[in-house]
Amino acid sequence: MGMIGGGQGAFIGAVHRMAAAMDNQIELVCGAFSSTAEKSFASGKELFLPENRVYANYEEMILKEKQLPESERMDFVSIVTPNHMHFPPAKMALENGFHVICDKPLSFNLKQAIELKDIVNQTKQVFALTHNYTGYPMVKQAREMIKNNNLGNIRKVVVEYPQGWLSDFVEQTGQKQSLWRTDPEKSGAGGSIGDIGTHAANLAEYISGLEIAEICADLTTFVEGRQLDDDANILLHFNNGAKGILHCSQVCAGEENALSLKIYGEKGGLEWHQQEPNSLVYIQKDESKQILRTGVGNLFDITNQHTRLPAGHPEGYLEAFANIYRNFAHAIRHKDDPAKLEENLDFPSVYEGIRGMLFIEKVIESSKSDKKWTKIDV
Amino acid sequence: MGMIGGGQGAFIGAVHRMAAAMDNQIELVCGAFSSTAEKSFASGKELFLPENRVYANYEEMILKEKQLPESERMDFVSIVTPNHMHFPPAKMALENGFHVICDKPLSFNLKQAIELKDIVNQTKQVFALTHNYTGYPMVKQAREMIKNNNLGNIRKVVVEYPQGWLSDFVEQTGQKQSLWRTDPEKSGAGGSIGDIGTHAANLAEYISGLEIAEICADLTTFVEGRQLDDDANILLHFNNGAKGILHCSQVCAGEENALSLKIYGEKGGLEWHQQEPNSLVYIQKDESKQILRTGVGNLFDITNQHTRLPAGHPEGYLEAFANIYRNFAHAIRHKDDPAKLEENLDFPSVYEGIRGMLFIEKVIESSKSDKKWTKIDV
Amino acid sequence: MGMIGGGQGAFIGAVHRMAAAMDNQIELVCGAFSSTAEKSFASGKELFLPENRVYANYEEMILKEKQLPESERMDFVSIVTPNHMHFPPAKMALENGFHVICDKPLSFNLKQAIELKDIVNQTKQVFALTHNYTGYPMVKQAREMIKNNNLGNIRKVVVEYPQGWLSDFVEQTGQKQSLWRTDPEKSGAGGSIGDIGTHAANLAEYISGLEIAEICADLTTFVEGRQLDDDANILLHFNNGAKGILHCSQVCAGEENALSLKIYGEKGGLEWHQQEPNSLVYIQKDESKQILRTGVGNLFDITNQHTRLPAGHPEGYLEAFANIYRNFAHAIRHKDDPAKLEENLDFPSVYEGIRGMLFIEKVIESSKSDKKWTKIDV
């Protein structure tokens, strides 16, 4: 694995490295960790990389690695840069024969996303997008239960994602994480809706197996001076007639990272909270509530395949993230042997990336409109 | 106390009787418990009432009780009939010199609500509406904390009220509770939005101290054949600029009575769940989460005045309901001595009733409209 | 109902009055509320009692009420005095033809308890002891599940009851509740073990259907100057070979009233927390955890008979307490018609009272002994 971005002070780069390493299947062999060469070299040194495998920029990395013997060169790149720098290295890596795993959202705008889809299709490289929350075993379990009709027809989906870390005008103080996320030149057109709203929308579609067909959005920027939205409330219509709500916020002072989802069908409902990810609440008409727990009882195979430890040994955010990497590595390994590609070992790809970019653009369009409903289509 | 409605098989009548009795201050002395005389007499007998104080209908009760000596006759009526039968007995009781406590929503429609306000103002009788959830001590605590600016300016309110008991077409089976609630002739224009949505809206306004100024509503009837809505998703704009979401449903299969509220301001947030009512979650920017508990630590006076028991002795739905009755009785007792009326001993009145009827009518209007925002005003 | 004790400033007297009133079946008609006549009269006035039904002392009350016409006089006495004043009024009331409901523990010492049993047997009056925690519907459910062999043979019982309100030497400040509870002249030989340990032991035996056969106790007085134990750790052997632990404390600073019980058998386990009483956690080998909730699903009849409200309308301490009163009233009403006495409407009686006094005495004996095990027998 070669990493693009994720140098000193970055949060998500370290996450990707830990997630990649955990299962003893992926090794970080090179990197271009920063847009400035010195920072890249300093970061590489901290990561125990040999000097000749740390590069001044991603273009150099892709070109030089390509020239190394196959057994030595990186197999894929991991892109962990701000949003505006997802597309250029992804395109270049794919076109030079490297697989790509990329942080979300897919790109700076929808146009890039669609172009990237074509590149992936043409190059036939493996492409993964780290909508990491779909890597949790209990998210897999929820999806399978719905596929299995445990809830009956789905009627309602409520997904919420409150955070509080942007409650104040912290980007003015130079806080690194907030700086690019609140800058439309780097983040794209969406603020909270891009950073976390896309996770929420992805989770809703992944678990329900449905698509969001129409929305009615109300975006707000609560912090004076901020350039992008920091709060969103959205009504949802799904393609099967189900209704729903998505709300996300980065100004809910005191909230941590409280992504949660409730989904209701004719026969029962499910509730999942990212902050207690090893439990899945299952309610049914006229039945006692059940708490499904990783490792306990009769869960679906796909759930167990994404669980590393026995019951009562909590797994968390990194383990879910590592499931995306592990499945991505599996797909690379068996790329040319479709018989060995297992359906259960799924991961978000360019399709989910386009859905996300479409969601951002339509939410912004809806929020500006006096019309109640805006369709989600290209 | 004389009761109108609440005969055999009714749910809410028994609740009112237990709530009224709990504090040893109010005695049930008479009743007209049903629209049929025999049922009324049978119910009165079960309740140990003397035969001559059980009446065939509410008109008879009001007229005959009026003729009894003051020390003997009922002081007030408690109206626990279906919605369409709130206004007529309330009007007659008030005009004949009796105070009134009435179940919610206030009336069959907004027009009646406004007329009732005028009658209350003219007769100067005490009038209470049992939006009972505002009787919980931790709801009082939340309201006071917000008044006290613990959260700073309010940015966001999320109130939800999922139930599951109407997931199927139970009114077709003759189930008594569902029968009138799903019948527009008895329930009024709102289904779930009237039965529980008004509780949610009332709670949001009571705790926040704000008014809902604009809404964008999406009502659904999921159960085929049902005449009224059974699900509602609504975007909210408050009069201070805060945003919010209200959703309620009676078709979330497996949910019990899961009213909850989250409210966020610049400095922190609060979270309250009716099903665990003795806890109030208090989060703050860069501080550890706190769980405020009834009876523990430095709570507001108003909170403690609505708590009967020491810490760790859970109080529930009936105790909150009894707080409404106790405060109503206090207001009657000190009606002519304003010095003894305590601000803390508040209860919902005709104002909250009008807000509720207005909310129902505007939600229905909004739901039918293609326009995004509908103002909440008379 | 005539009350003995429970005057101004008392906690448990008010609880008994609310519990008795709740179901509209029991009326407070007279009382001797204090050991001083003035306080008794002042308390009676506050409770809206007519002057001639408030008595200077319990002897006067029992004798004068006995002379009233049967339709007018009290049916039973409720004894809510400190422990040393349970036996004398109970004995006198029973011997003068009144039924008795008495707070726990039964008496000042075991000798009195045994004598009281004989009096109850001779007078054939109804006697109830308010081990109120057994009135919770989910405690009934747990007991029935174990009777029904849902857990298989019971292996282990862990019951704990930490409180924190005696963490400091509050009895020195004159705090009324602590004053008599820490005074061996009034409380008897047990401190925490008598006040709350007996509740814990009663709950363990009630739910398990077993008897504690042997104990190994370690009592401590942590607060310097205190005369009685304020903390207890005890190993248990049950009469079926099950093992267990009981610990209680009144010096766990910050704890409220955290009575809880876990019980494990060959096939599964149950967990109940008094502070969230409407839930019962049910675990089974290789099955998902279940949360049984009052009003939800297929519970035992006895559970539903002790539940007043639909699912999601929380009931608490007073409702459980009221269940004891309601069942006691039922037993009085049908005293002479055994066919109408329902097995489900049970309540703790003099047998449980003797078990409690025996437990206190044996715990103290064990704690002083170097011997590991002390048998629980008379």
Next chain:
Amino acid sequence: MGMIGGGQGAFIGAVHRMAAAMDNQIELVCGAFSSTAEKSFASGKELFLPENRVYANYEEMILKEKQLPESERMDFVSIVTPNHMHFPPAKMALENGFHVICDKPLSFNLKQAIELKDIVNQTKQVFALTHNYTGYPMVKQAREMIKNNNLGNIRKVVVEYPQGWLSDFVEQTGQKQSLWRTDPEKSGAGGSIGDIGTHAANLAEYISGLEIAEICADLTTFVEGRQLDDDANILLHFNNGAKGILHCSQVCAGEENALSLKIYGEKGGLEWHQQEPNSLVYIQKDESKQILRTGVGNLFDITNQHTRLPAGHPEGYLEAFANIYRNFAHAIRHKDDPAKLEENLDFPSVYEGIRGMLFIEKVIESSKSDKKWTKIDV
């Protein structure tokens, strides 16, 4: 790192490998994964190790690795064999100049533990024992709060560790994990008390900063035919006068891995549950309950140093385990530069190992004795 044990089918070997890899600081370079050579080679192949670094047994591994150039050979061994095979490879590795990290309990018996302490002292190699639960950030936080006197003098410690996976006679079915754990030839004299009781005792001593001075133990073997205890209830006396309870069980049918600890002092208490490890409940006299959360608010430095992710990104069992490995690696790296050894980066060592073996032996002695108290001393 070279691994001893942990071949195919082993649970704890995989855990050690994931924990070691997570922080990108430790690489698995060789192993002797099984007591049979073929299994060792097969396991090494699965782990992508070169053939020449997989050994038939640990003796061969230690001797051959020693002959490799320093830059190439393993730095330390990780011992993940059953208990009876801890001491021999640990001794040999230490005496041949390798650092050692070893699973718990330290050894087969106390005698070996004491001998190992001498070897560690003589060889001056770094030795770590994976009492992994002390690696959780909130366990560190609890320990620091107590050091910091937040609770005042400690009065009571309640530690419990129920599991259910040995509820049946599974060792008879050949289930690998149970086989050696229930075999006194491999596990040593303790069953549940060695496997999980030592974790509980270690956690109690680590968090409290106290030592268990005296015990009164009641061991049971519930499953017929089993050779070792599967349940333990123990009264504790600590060296400061605090009292406590430790109970553990592997036959609590339906329990997962429910290690938890409550600790109370004069001013307040703490509660921690391994299954929700990112929260620490903090109660205080007359104050609202607090839920301390990793990453939120003003935690101790040591807590933050053991947290990888921002608030609301749950870390679990592997991350806590990895903290032990990371601190062990830090100690190796700075072994000769005490100035760089940070006090905060502690890990359990041979001292805790001896405490554990002593605990096992004394619990067994106490359980067999009629005497109430047994001292914990060598």
